[in-house]
Amino acid sequence: MELASRPLDKLTVITLGGRLDAYTASTLIKELDQRATATPANVLVNLNSVNFIDSTGLAALVQGMKRCREHKGDLRLCGLQRPTRMIFELTRLDKAFEIFATEAEGIASFNG
Amino acid sequence: MGEPTFARTFDTLRNTVTLIARAWLAAGARTFGVRCADEYLGAWGAEPGTMDLRAPIYAYGKIVGEVCVAGVADAGARARLGADAALIARLFEIETELDGMTGELVEAQDQLLALYDLDRSIRKHVSAPDTLTAVCREAARLVKVSGSFAWLAAPAGEWIVQAPPDGTPVERVRALIDLATARGERVLENDPAENYFVIPLLVHGATRAGLAWLNKRDGAFTSPDLKLARAIADQAGAQMENVLLYQETLAQAKLQNEMDLAVRIQLGLLPRTQPVVAALDVFGASRPASQVGGDFFGYLQRADQAFTSFVGDVAGKGISAALLMSMSYTVIRNAMRFMPAPTPASVLGRVSDDLYDELSDLGTFVTVFIAQYDLSTRALTYANAGHSPVIYCPAHGAAQLLIADGTAMGVLPGRWWEDQRLDFSPGDVLVVATDGFSEAQNAAGALLGYDRLLELIEATRHLSAQSIVQELYAAAGKFAAGFPQADDQTIIVIKGAG
Numbered sequence: 001m002e003l004a005s006r007p008l009d010k011l012t013v014i015t016l017g018g019r020l021d022a023y024t025a026s027t028l029i030k031e032l033d034q035r036a037t038a039t040p041a042n043v044l045v046n047l048n049s050v051n052f053i054d055s056t057g058l059a060a061l062v063q064g065m066k067r068c069r070e071h072k073g074d075l076r077l078c079g080l081q082r083p084t085r086m087i088f089e090l091t092r093l094d095k096a097f098e099i100f101a102t103e104a105e106g107i108a109s110f111n112g
Numbered sequence: 113m114g115e116p117t118f119a120r121t122f123d124t125l126r127n128t129v130t131l132i133a134r135a136w137l138a139a140g141a142r143t144f145g146v147r148c149a150d151e152y153l154g155a156w157g158a159e160p161g162t163m164d165l166r167a168p169i170y171a172y173g174k175i176v177g178e179v180c181v182a183g184v185a186d187a188g189a190r191a192r193l194g195a196d197a198a199l200i201a202r203l204f205e206i207e208t209e210l211d212g213m214t215g216e217l218v219e220a221q222d223q224l225l226a227l228y229d230l231d232r233s234i235r236k237h238v239s240a241p242d243t244l245t246a247v248c249r250e251a252a253r254l255v256k257v258s259g260s261f262a263w264l265a266a267p268a269g270e271w272i273v274q275a276p277p278d279g280t281p282v283e284r285v286r287a288l289i290d291l292a293t294a295r296g297e298r299v300l301e302n303d304p305a306e307n308y309f310v311i312p313l314l315v316h317g318a319t320r321a322g323l324a325w326l327n328k329r330d331g332a333f334t335s336p337d338l339k340l341a342r343a344i345a346d347q348a349g350a351q352m353e354n355v356l357l358y359q360e361t362l363a364q365a366k367l368q369n370e371m372d373l374a375v376r377i378q379l380g381l382l383p384r385t386q387p388v389v390a391a392l393d394v395f396g397a398s399r400p401a402s403q404v405g406g407d408f409f410g411y412l413q414r415a416d417q418a419f420t421s422f423v424g425d426v427a428g429k430g431i432s433a434a435l436l437m438s439m440s441y442t443v444i445r446n447a448m449r450f451m452p453a454p455t456p457a458s459v460l461g462r463v464s465d466d467l468y469d470e471l472s473d474l475g476t477f478v479t480v481f482i483a484q485y486d487l488s489t490r491a492l493t494y495a496n497a498g499h500s501p502v503i504y505c506p507a508h509g510a511a512q513l514l515i516a517d518g519t520a521m522g523v524l525p526g527r528w529w530e531d532q533r534l535d536f537s538p539g540d541v542l543v544v545a546t547d548g549f550s551e552a553q554n555a556a557g558a559l560l561g562y563d564r565l566l567e568l569i570e571a572t573r574h575l576s577a578q579s580i581v582q583e584l585y586a587a588a589g590k591f592a593a594g595f596p597q598a599d600d601q602t603i604i605v606i607k608g609a610g
Contacts, residue, residue, distance in 0.1 A: 029475070054551060055427035056427055059477055063476075092528075
C-alpha cells in the first residue's frame with residue numbers, strides 16, 4: 001500500500017494506493033492517529049488508487065473517522081472506484097462516511 | 113608456585129654442574145662450589161674453605177649466586193671460571209623459562225577444565241535467573257573473588273543476579289551495570305581498596321547483558337585472571353543467547369497453542385448438524401482460513417417462534433477477532449433466546465447496545481445478518497447490519513445482491529436496522545456468505561467478486577442447499593487455483609422447499 005500525506009490549511013489529505021487490507025491497515029491507523037491529535041482533526045482520504053479494501057481496511061477507516069469526530073473534526077472519503085464504492089453501498093458504510101466524487105469536492109467540503 | 117629463585121632451581125641443574133665440577137677437580141682444583149646468599153648449594157672435592165677464585169652468576173640482570181674454586185688461581189682458571197658462571201646462569205635462565213612455560217600450560221589446562229565445568233553446569237539451566245546464578249557462582253569460584261553478579265535484559269524481562277551474595281548494595285551493582293553499558297566495553301578497577309572487573313555482553317547483537325567480578329581476594333586482578341574472566345564471559349554470553357532463544361521458542365509454542373485452542377473454541381461454537389425446518393432446505397458451513405478469523409453462523413429453533421438463522425463476521429484477524437467472534441455469537445444467541453418477541457432488527461438493536469462500546473474501543477466492527485422464516489406467511493424477515501454478500505435468487509428471476517439496511521455494529525452508536533420482508537416461495541434461494549467468498553483471490557490478485565457469485569448462484573439454484581454450498585466452495589477453490597485462502601469462508605444457503 002502506498003500512503004502520501006499532504007497537509008493543507010484546514011485538513012490533511014491522505015492519498016492511498018494499492019491494497020488496504022489486514023497486512024497494511026496498521027500503517028493507515030498510525031498515520032490517522034497522528035492526524036487525529038490536531039483539533040479540529042480534519043482528514044480527507046483519497047481512495048482513487050486503492051484497488052482492494054477488506055474488512056480490516058474498512059475498520060481502520062471507521063476507527064479514524066471516530067477518532068476525528070472525537071476531536072471535533074471528520075474523516076471524509078473521495079475518489080472511490082467502482083468495487084470499493086460497491087462495498088460501501090452494500091454494507092451501508094456510505095451512510096457513516098461523507099463521500100465525495102473528487103478530491104476537490106472533498107477539500108471544498110471542509111472549507112465551506 | 114612463587115617466584116623462581118636460583119636456590120630452588122639449582123637442584124635441577126645439579127647434574128650438569130657436577131660435570132663442570134669434576135672437570136675442575138681433574139684440572140687440579142681442590143674444591144669447586146656454587147653459593148647463594150653465603151650458603152653452599154653444592155660443593156665438590158675437599159671441604160670448602162678459603163676459595164681462591166670467585167665469579168658471580170648473572171641472570172636476569174642481577175647476581176643470583178656465585179661459583180668459587182680453591183687450589184687454582186691463574187689467569188686461565190679465572191677466565192674459565194667466568195665462562196662457567198655465565199654457562200650456569202644461562203642454564204638457570206633456560207630452566208626458569210621452561211618452568212614458566214610449564215606453569216602456563218598447566219594453568220591453561222586448568223582454565224579449560226574450569227570452562228568445561230562452567231559450560232556443563234550452566235547448560236543444565238533453561239531459565240534466565242537459574243542460568244545467571246550458575247554463571248555467577250562459577251565465575252566467582254574460578255576467578256577467586258568474593259562476589260560476582262550478572263545481568264540480562266530481554267523483552268521477556270530483566271534480571272540481575274548476585275552470587276554469592278557478598279553484601280554489595282543493589283545501587284552499587286546498578287551503577288556498575290550502567291557504567292559498563294554506557295561505555296560498551298570492559299571496565300577494570302584494580303585499586304587494592306576496591307577492585308572490580310565488569311564485562312558487558314552482546315546478546316543477539318545488542319548490549320543487554322554482562323558479568324562482573326568484585327573484590328579479588330588477594331588484592332588485584334592479574335593478567336591471567338582477566339583472560340579467564342573474558343573466557344567465562346564469552347561462554348556465559350553464548351549460554352544467555354541460548355536461554356533467550358529457548359524462551360522465544362517457548363513463547364511462540366505457547367502462542368500457537370492458544371491459537372489452536374481459539375480455533376477449537378470457535379469451531380465448537382458453530383452448529384455441527386443442519387436444521388430440519390418445515391418448508392425450508394437449509395445448509396450452512398464455515399471454512400476457516402489458516403489464521404483465526406472472525407466468521408460465525410448459527411441457527412435457533414424455539415418452539416414458539418419462527419426458525420432463525422444468522423451469519424456474522426468480525427473485521428480483522430487473529431486472536432482478537434476470534435474473541436470478539438465468540439462474544440458476538442453469545443450475545444446474539446442470548447438475545448434471540450431470551451427476548452420476549454425477537455425480530456431480526458430488534459435483536460440487532462439489542463446486540464449493538466451491548467457491544468458498541470467494546471467494538472468501538474477495539475477499533476473494529478461486526479457485520480451480522482439475521483433472518484427469520486414464518487411458515488404461515490411463507491415470508492423471510494431479515495435485518496442486515498452491514499453484511500455482504502447476501503444474494504437473493506428467486507426461482508424464476510435474476511439473482512440480486514441485497515443491500516444492508518444499516519451499517520455494521522460498532523460503526524455508529526444507536527439502532528439503525530429495520531426488518532425487511534422477502535416473500536419466499538419454493539425454489540427461491542437466499543445465500544448469505546461472508547467476504548471470504550467475494551474476496552477469494554487467485555495468484556494474479558483477481559477477486560472472485562460479486563458478479564461471478566451471482567452467476568454461480570443462478571447456475572446452481574436448482575440444486576439442494578447442500579449442493580449449492582458445495583458448488584460455491586468448489587468454485588472459490590477453483591478460482592483461487594492453489595492461492596492460499598486469506599479469510600474465513602462462511603455460508604448459509606436457505607432454499608424454499610415444496
